Amino acid sequence: MRHADTAWVLVSTALVMLMTPGLALFYGGMTRAKSVLNMMMMSFSTLALVSVLWVLYGYSIAFGESDSQLIGSLDNLGFHGLNGASVLSFAAFQLMFAIITPALISGAVADRAKFLGWCVFVVAWTTLVYFPVANWVFDFGVDGALGDDAGWIVEWGVQDFAGGTAVHVNAGAAALALALVLGRRIGWRRDPMRPHNLPLVLLGAGLLWFGWFGFNAGSALAADGLAATAFVNTQAATAAAVIGWLVVEQVRDGRPTTLGAASGAVAGLVAITPACAFVSPLGALLLGVLAGAICALAVGLKWRLGYDDSLDVVGVHLVGGAFGSIALGFLSLDGGILYGGSAVLLGKQAVAVLAVGTFSFVTALVLAKLIDLTIGFRLDREDESAGIDLAEHAESGYDLTIAGVGGRTQAAAPDPVAAGVPSEAQRDEGRVPA
């Protein structure tokens, strides 16, 4: 690996790392004020948990050398044997993907998931689902030469440049499972549950968009033309998706919303993720505008089907990720039907989406059910009504009134004399005006 490539991969790694705090803002602003901290903590806790897992065994399970096309090995436990710029920068880069993928799921369980249950779920799901799936999609074999030891999805010729299946379909399918196991929030359908802080949502979306250049262009793993192609297509598709989403809102609801602009950007970023190195800039525009419009319609599905995917992880990530992956069957410059290819690529893309989606959904469903039956996953009704921030973290996101929360430290108990409260005798004398 040339030094320039290492530099670009390391910078991209830092860019992708910033996406998870960005996601915390994006999701945090969308919740109600009483649960913003818990929502952000689900991202931050994932940042901590998965980083530890990655060093201990995650990298090894995902990318340790093995003859299997399904999983790595235990050769690199504790980062054992990983030396040199090439492999270490790759390991760091891939860690950031392993962090944001489970963090994405948290949007489906706003306001109502016990924090301990969430942490256990992250550890279990990342171990049993993400690490193997990362092998399927991102293990390019020894020296990137593919072959029998590479992941089955990439080896089979499926096109997923930066993780449309491994990250977005994967997270979206798990999100649907969690929404089903945890059930609907109290007041779902009855209360509007509108976002409490849209500036936070836009700031988060901006950070995600920024970090996504590392995600997509960094996935070239080199400072080369492929990276530049991915970069340009990422911008084109995202911009078009914002427009696509807002046009749907304008036509359907009469007004374009900031939440729609932010969600449209994310929908475009999700859809271009698998495709960014395989389409033309015009193809990226088409992919983006369609992704924006389709996801804008897809987020309404939960109302009809009755599942509380609180912040639309399914509608944006599962639908957007599946759409971007499958659209490659048409739009790929390398084998897409519109560019003279056969339906073979389209079929492979669909199989990869189904395989990852099904594996993730079923495993997440079982894990969530097990957690719910043992330590409990769903918060008590009373705590949920009062707000998960106070119940689970003993904090509230905003303390805006002069009176504050009305609490006092024990050391500062009021002294009646200093406070000027009249004694019993003074009160009897009638010195206090009626």
Next chain:
Amino acid sequence: MKLVTAVVKPHKWDDVRDALETFGVAGMTVTEASGYGRQKGHTEVYRGAEYDVTLVPKIRVEIVVDDDDVADVVGIVAKAAQTGKIGDGKVWVQPVDSVLRIRTGEQGAAAL
């Protein structure tokens, strides 16, 4: 003395205040409130879900006035806040037993 409480449309609040100051009311307490009357809110669509906005933003103004001024103040508020459309709000009057100006200790009408 009487407590005059008015709940008015937010965009008429400036007119109400100007009219009251012109009349000579020395002070008032103002709160942002939300509620509904016959206006009953309206329907909105947000992120594909239609729902009723039943609580409408209002401004609540509270003024303690001398008995002689009550009719004038009520009339001034009503005139300034009126648009003739549904949702203009209400004004009501309650008796006040005592008033004390904290800084000086003055009581009754002198404290207004």
